[in-house]
Amino acid sequence: MQYRRFGKTDWQVSEIGLGGSWFYGRPEFGLQPVSYGVGVVERALDLGINYFDTAPLYGKGRSEEVYGHALQGVTQPYFLATKVGYFPEPFDYTRDTVLRGFEASLKRLQRDHVDLVQIHESEQAGWDGIFGKGRSLEALRELREQGLATHIGLTGSDLGLMSRILRECDDFVSVITFLKYDLLGQEAKQELVPTAVTSDAAVILASPLHGGLLGSKRDHWRETGRFSDLYDKQERVEAILARHGADSTIDAGLRYLLSDPQVGMILSGVASVEELETSVAVSDGRHFRAELVAEIEAA
Numbered sequence: 001m002q003y004r005r006f007g008k009t010d011w012q013v014s015e016i017g018l019g020g021s022w023f024y025g026r027p028e029f030g031l032q033p034v035s036y037g038v039g040v041v042e043r044a045l046d047l048g049i050n051y052f053d054t055a056p057l058y059g060k061g062r063s064e065e066v067y068g069h070a071l072q073g074v075t076q077p078y079f080l081a082t083k084v085g086y087f088p089e090p091f092d093y094t095r096d097t098v099l100r101g102f103e104a105s106l107k108r109l110q111r112d113h114v115d116l117v118q119i120h121e122s123e124q125a126g127w128d129g130i131f132g133k134g135r136s137l138e139a140l141r142e143l144r145e146q147g148l149a150t151h152i153g154l155t156g157s158d159l160g161l162m163s164r165i166l167r168e169c170d171d172f173v174s175v176i177t178f179l180k181y182d183l184l185g186q187e188a189k190q191e192l193v194p195t196a197v198t199s200d201a202a203v204i205l206a207s208p209l210h211g212g213l214l215g216s217k218r219d220h221w222r223e224t225g226r227f228s229d230l231y232d233k234q235e236r237v238e239a240i241l242a243r244h245g246a247d248s249t250i251d252a253g254l255r256y257l258l259s260d261p262q263v264g265m266i267l268s269g270v271a272s273v274e275e276l277e278t279s280v281a282v283s284d285g286r287h288f289r290a291e292l293v294a295e296i297e298a299a
Helices: 034-046 058-070 095-109 122-131 136-145 159-168 192-199 218-224 228-243 249-258 273-280 290-297
Strands: 003-005 012-014 016-019 051-053 079-084 114-119 149-155 172-178 202-206 265-268
Touching (some): 034 058, 079 095, 079 136, 095 136, 114 136, 114 172, 122 136, 122 159, 136 149, 159 192, 172 192, 192 202, 228 249, 265 273
Parallel strands (some): 016 051, 016 265, 079 114, 114 149, 149 172, 172 202, 202 265
16 A cells, blocks of 8 residues: 655545445445444455545445444554535534534544544535634634544535635645546646645545446446446547556556546545455556556547
């Protein structure tokens, strides 16, 4: 496992982090017992992952409960991040609800603090929902001052909003986006990534395989027609990868992102130990050449 600096903090984090959105089971397969997710987390620790991400939204708290059980008694250093603003009520970013929701998260996580607390889907809050009086950032600053959260982070898909937030506020040490930077599109590279680098905020990329279109759900999404505007691009990229002898689209999708030194981490939202091991195997220090990156991005 390779490690990278986490923004303006002194953390060294695994370049593959464990996303907690699916290890309690995917909808199409049904919920798994807590012990199943605990096994995924334990294997992640064995493989050198030291960054774990969750949210109360994931499984309506089930993801946090899995971490609460899995990380009990763990002595090796690790970082744990959760989110606020989306649960128990959707899109409620008021101070009191954020504080109440965070307190419930701590109970599910079975701990008295987290390393990072993040605004979940910041576009749903908007500028006023974050910076207004009695809104989310006010609550998160309180949590930080009280030692309940070490740092504050940002997540979402509105690249312009998040870029503006990072430019105008230095509270945030990280930013997560999804479906905005992968083999099929690099929109986040235009403004968000450079802004984050200038602000010294860690860039975290979730859903690195475009919701599974580049991985295990390729055929499923094509049957349903989801992401249909990307199918031609996908075939062009897959042809390029085949010419260059890529091991698999999954390997290439992750390795492409890790080839960018401005990327702080990939969040791997796995649903099994097997998926986890496939992701972690890519963290071997071997990156794509600049020429291949350019060819992919021009496809």
